[in-house]
Amino acid sequence: MILSRSRVLRALTAGAATLAVGLVPVLPAGADPGGGADGPTATARARVAADVLMSSYEPVKAWFPSSWWNSAVALQTVGDYMQRTGDRRYLWHLDNTFEKDKGVFPAGYLSGDPLLGNFTSRAIDDSEWWALTWIQAYDLTKNRKYLDMAVTIAKYVEDYWDDTCGGGVWWDAERTYKNAVTNGLWIRLTAELHNRIPADRHWLGRAQQGWKWLTGSGLINADGLVNDGLTTSTCKSNNETVWTYNQGLAIGSGLELWRATRDPRLLTTVRRLADAAVRAGGLAPNGILTESCEAPGKSCDDNQKQFKGIFQRYWMDLTDTTHDRRYLAFQARQAASVWDNRDAAGRLGLRWSGGEPNVVDWRTQASALSALIADVPARPPVRSLSATMTPAQPVVMASSASATKVKLTARLQATAPAGQRITADVRASAPAGWTVTPRRASVTLRPKGNAVPAQAEVALEVTIPAGTADGRYPVTVKATSGPLLAFTTQAEILVARSVDFDTGTAAELPWLHDAGGSQSNGVQNRFADGNAYFVYRFPFPSGTTSASTTLTLDNEYVVEASGDGRQWTTVARETRHIHDSSNKAAHTIDLTPHLGPDKAAYVRISDSFPEEGWGGRLYHLSATYAG
Structure with missing residues (x-):
């Protein structure tokens, strides 16, 4: 569930990208749009990026650490990758998550909210993301259990549609907000169910009802852009931020409903939404999809890091459906920019156009992966x-x-x-x-x-x-x-002959030996909650006789040192229950007793009270040596 996601940022800065709006030339299926990578190369790039993403999957809890709805979207992206390329190596991960996480869980185990079973919670949009993930799994495997789970979730969500503001699904169980994301998801979900369940009429009716409400609610503004939600007291658009995923979901929901009905008016609206996204003043300044929180002086939270990938998933659906050269060219440009701005480890950043700071984590990886998947031809090359x-x-x-x-x-x-x-x-x-x-x-x-x-x-x-x-x-x-x-x-x-870096920056990454499920939410921020940890390796020169490291950290930390990365000695521990950073301080630790035969030293940071979820957080690290 995304809390206050629309209520703290200003409207998207006007962009400069312009695409002509007019008659749509249609290409034969599989035709080269011009400008994309060739099929084998696009497939190879997507494979490299998918492997990087899946290195962050945590198989015990069966998710991507610390984010519930984001994990659903990341797994659906992996499903998109497998469906698009034919690679099936990650089917096990989908089933592992399904079987391990379909039960009831207390708050904090897999989400901030209690999970009610069958991937439902008080966050109605979170539940819908999981339903779409299981439909993707059904499409890949034809195992009915996945489709049945999606139906179960849809029935749960259905109870949160009412007549307030003329209809629409509530965002939360407390019925405080009706917004674009929850209702875009509802239309896509119900239309997908109809298109997979023989002789269905119920879900088709729900999809049509949802589309009529969405397009008549005022959420789509005069420029064809989708605002975030309604002001409940007036049932008018709040005119707040146009997030890319809301625009993408509106496009994707219209396309799926069009497949169900073949009503040409749906495609007319979809094209209007698509053209609005990429024209001047839309969502792609300089031709590259950009979130408003990427503007100088702002930062994107963990939810917003994944929005553009959702847009790109449904843009791929748009190009597959229309074969419009303009849409294909835009799609190819996103993939090229994402790939050109990767780091040496194949990690894909928040800013698809590059620039610093370009935050990198599994969420940004999943998001940008969708751009690379879209560049793979609908009929992928075998070689x-x-x-x-x-x-x-x-x-x-x-x-x-x-x-x-x-x-x-x-x-x-x-x-x-x-x-x-x-x-x-x-x-x-x-x-x-x-x-x-x-x-x-x-x-x-x-x-x-x-x-x-x-x-x-x-x-x-x-x-x-x-x-x-x-x-x-x-x-x-x-x-x-x-x-x-x-x-x-x-x-x-x-x-390098010196070690000195802030966490959460590109300067940290070469020293980060094992991320261990840790998270980084930006500059000067890496933390390890629960059973997570992170390890740095310092390969000091062969003549080193002494070494030390200084760590600025807080909250409930354990610091261990090792000479081989296997045998560990605790060198610092916070024994108090501290959740407010009040113990933030620099600690200097002698690494000399922990130098290995090759003079390498390892430092591991973890959580001193793993059951609480307030583990050690590191801001800055430096190391010195002599010899």
């Missing part, structure tokens, strides 16, 4: 090739007297029809004066279709010359197979 590097951002605290060696692994994934082999030529390059061994290798992969990509690895050793200046250095691998398959990836090696 594809991708490559990634591990570790993607290694740190070297190089010695001035001798060369330093770093081991990397190039990981290749490929799909092709069973019986076809993909032989990939792998070429590695490093900065001038460095050496990388081998510079060239040949790898043969034997795919068996799209469902589980074939994998192969190439071990690389990089030698960094003595005296290399501090900085970030790329090691590049390009994998090619014939004239049609090619993919380039990089590792970014950080050479």
Whole structure:
């Protein structure tokens, strides 16, 4: 549930992007819109990004940590990815979540609200997100249990439609607010149910009723943009922020209802909503989808980080339905900008147009992944090739007297029809004066279709010359197979002789050895609640004789140190129950007793009272060494 999401930010700043509005040219299905990545490349990019997202999935609680409705949207995005590409590796994760999380849970276990069973809660929109996720799972598997769950949730939501303001579903069980998101979801959900249940009339009637109410409620303003909600006392639009997901849901709900009825008036409204989103003054200044909270001096909360991906999901539905070149070109531009602004580890940020600070977490990853999925052709290519590097951002605290060696692994994934082999030529390059061994290798992969990509690895050793200046250095691998398959990836090696960073920034990431389910809500903020933790690794030079670290942290923390990342010693602990940051302070810890044989040291931060959910929060870290 999104609390006060529309009541604190001003209206979206007018943008400069302009798309002509007029007659819609229709392309044949599968035609190249011009400007998007080729099919194999688009598929490979989506696969790399999906794998990064799923590295944050927590299998015990079966969600993405600390966000309930966001987890539903992320899982639906993974379902979109599997449906679009044919990759089926993550079906288990959908079923794991379904089976583990369909019960009743107290407040705080998986959500701020108590969960009432069957993925319902007092947050009506949260319940609807889960219903759409299970319809996606049904589409993938044809397992009726998922569709039955969606029906159960829809029946729960149905009880929150009443005649206040002429109709509409309430946002919450307390019936305090009627808004665009809850009702856009309601129309999409009921229309999807109708389109999957033979001889249904009930859900179709609900969808049509919802659409009539939404389009007549005043929520769609004179510019064709969807405001957030109604002022309950007057039943008039509150004229508050046009969030991208509200616009996307209005488009998506109209499209699904059109599939149910083939009423051409629905597509006319959908096109009006789409054109409004991308014309000047809409939601895409300079042609790139942008949330109003991305403006200078503002910040997007954890909910808002995911809004643009929801818009992009339903924009993909729009391009699949209309094949409009203008809409396809916009879609391709989003994907290209998202990909061009990823970091070395393949992480996708909040700001699709780039720029700093560009917050990165699993929510931003899921959101931007939707843009990459949309760029994959509706009929995906069977053959594809991708490559990634591990570790993607290694740190070297190089010695001035001798060369330093770093081991990397190039990981290749490929799909092709069973019986076809993909032989990939792998070429590695490093900065001038460095050496990388081998510079060239040949790898043969034997795919068996799209469902589980074939994998192969190439071990690389990089030698960094003595005296290399501090900085970030790329090691590049390009994998090619014939004239049609090619993919380039990089590792970014950080050479550093000092450690000093704020958490929640790009400067932190190379040192972050294991995120461990921790969260970061922005600059100077990384925290570990419950059973979560986070680990930093400091590879001090070989001649190091002493080292220490200074941590600025608060709340209920445990700090442990290790020389190998396996055997841990507690070096600091907050024994009081503190939830208000009143103990925020800098703590200097001697790492000398914890240096490993290779002079590396590890620091782990976790929660001293995991049952409370107010774990250790770190703001700043520095480390020094001598030798």
